[in-house]
Amino acid sequence: MSRIHHDGPLIIGGGLAGLSTALSAAPARVLVVSPAHLLEAASSAWAQGGVAAALSADDAPALHLKDTEAAGAGLVDHHAAEVLTDDGRATVEWLASLGAPFDRDGEGGFAVSREAAHSMARVARVGGDGAGRAILSALATSVRAADHVEVWEDGRLTGLIQAADGRVIGAVIDRAGQRIEVLAPAVVLATGGAGGLYGETTTPRALLGEGMALAWMAGAEILDPEFVQFHPTAIDVGLDPMPLATEALRGDGARLIDKDGAFILGPEPDADLKPRDIVARAVHRARAEGRGAFLDARTAIGVHFPEAFPAVFASCMKAGLDPRIQPIPVAPAAHYHMGGIAAGTDGKTTLKGLYAVGECAATGVHGANRLASNSLLEAAAFGRRTGEAAAREKAKDRKVARIVEGAILSDGALQRLRNGMSADCGVIRDAVGLKRLLVLIGDIEAAQEAALPLVACRLIAEAALKRHESRGGHYRSDYPETAKKAVHTRLVRTDPAVAAMLATTAATTAVIAAVIAST
Known part of the structure; x- marks a missing residue:
């Protein structure tokens, strides 16, 4: 040192x-x-x-x-x-x-x-x-x-x-x-x-x-x-991280369609230019229903794709897709905090x-x-x-x-954490999933202490569980309405109210963990 x-x-x-x-x-x-x-x-x-x-x-x-x-x-x-x-x-x-x-x-x-x-x-x-x-x-x-x-x-x-x-x-x-x-x-x-x-x-x-x-x-x-903002058009070709199909494609007329060619958000010319949270949920829903989700740039961009959007074109071609003649498979992915x-x-x-x-x-x-x-x-x-x-x-x-320092998180534990975050703290959330995620975080903490990624995940998950509404990038299927008054979440480690919230959540997730263990 x-x-x-x-x-x-x-x-x-x-x-x-x-x-x-x-x-x-x-x-x-x-x-x-x-x-x-x-x-x-x-x-x-x-x-x-x-x-x-x-x-x-x-x-x-x-x-x-x-x-x-x-x-x-x-x-x-x-x-x-x-x-x-x-x-x-x-x-x-x-x-x-x-x-x-x-x-x-x-x-x-x-x-x-x-x-x-x-x-x-x-x-x-x-x-x-x-x-x-x-x-x-x-x-x-x-x-x-x-x-x-x-x-x-x-x-x-x-x-x-x-x-x-x-x-x-x-x-x-x-x-x-x-x-x-x-x-x-x-x-x-x-x-x-x-x-x-x-x-x-x-x-x-x-x-x-x-x-x-x-x-x-x-x-x-x-x-x-x-x-957390989820970009609705990450290119779904099995890569980690996922290549991005820029929103500018939709700005230039590319459309979101399902596997049958139907518009995912409607036929209106600007339907695909709604705020990202709305578009991401629509894409998520189409995929969950088995309809699939694709970004169709064949008419709007077509033969001009290589020079108009070279980065996206290269990503598609590397994956064996030609966006000039094929719709691009897309999925929502974590994009911005x-x-x-x-x-x-x-x-x-x-x-x-x-x-x-x-x-x-x-x-x-x-x-x-x-x-x-x-x-x-x-x-x-x-x-x-x-x-x-x-x-x-x-x-x-x-x-x-x-x-102030954090412990090291193993690669295996990090991957478990990443899978849990996508499954239970993603585009659509609910109390059951968020509590399940907090149990996972607690299990990893018990084995590897409070590594920094665990602290970050707990902050996101605890706040998501506490917010009993849907607003912007945070959508709760069990609280789908937006509250009349917009209130910020403010977390300070030394705040007694925050300590009480964490203690309550810890007790709840401990009960859930015990139930899981007994089944």
Whole structure:
């Protein structure tokens, strides 16, 4: 074990949020820690849609804000969403200035497309479906050239370091088996989402909600962890993770059909452009009924598929499917976590010294259901704000009082957990399934202690069980109605009410486990 002192922000994560934070923290000295080479470990590199922003003459930030709030089903923080949408054009222009090669129209402006739940075309794309990798590549190049940034591309976060007053003063990093304690005036979690907790996901499998779990263990507030977005058109060809068929395909006219060619959501031209939770449940239902679900792009895209959507085309052809002449089999898959570490638009969490940005953060801009392509905008826009705020933190002589760490979870246990999450905490949930999932989590905990993925799963499952309604990405078949009043879930480890909730759930699941054992 070794300990180093870093005089500047320590950023955990090398995706769009982390790199935007790093660049904007200049001239402060920045250390970026990524578990793999940049572009290899971040879900933002896999994003196909683009960046949503009011870029056309007939659009405006206020209209973008209205669509964002409508999609979020009553739980969008108005101020945060207003800041985000107001920053839209400036953020896209900043990314373009760094070399992001956005598609352009005939007059040199940003070419935009329409995606689900947007009232108009406002998504800036790159090469049809290559936005994420192209944008992140531009930022990675800028970060590598920046004198104020050092990057570790072989470091995995395993713990947070706190002073006696609870302030986060550093993090524990594993580099090739060497445990390194890095003390810093500000720790920025840009650790991504939790899609890897699900057996069916479109995100890198390594994204296990570990940043959220550590923040919870350290005492930070967790906001709305039950809200997970399932993308309705993951390509169902037996791969893990599942390739994605971007929503932009439906924006360009591709239709969702069953095995008999009937429209899954209806014949209306915009029927397939409803919010993602509605489309995901319709696809789920069609599959559960044995009708199957397919994305038909033969007429809308047809022979233009290779140049219009090269990433999707390559994924299909690799699986032996030609989307020019065959409908694409699709299924819902975990895609984005709206909940996470409660944070402001400048990344500040409820713990001093700790910042969160990107998908691991819950700023309130997505509410119960993220509006398509708002995630890349949030990562870059709030990353810039977070970098500026974190750079203002000054190092002080604080003694290490506590180190929060989680146990290691075996591969076999993780796969059991992933299967349980997909089965019982997926597109459609109910109390029986959620309690069964909590029994599984408890069984694994008993054998392997509180590993970080277990903590993350418990936060999601406990909150999902507690929310007795259906709203946005959270659908309860036993509580199908939406409550009149939209209420956030706020979890803090030291809150007596949360402790009581966990104790009640633990007692209930213990009874269920005993019944299962006796049958």
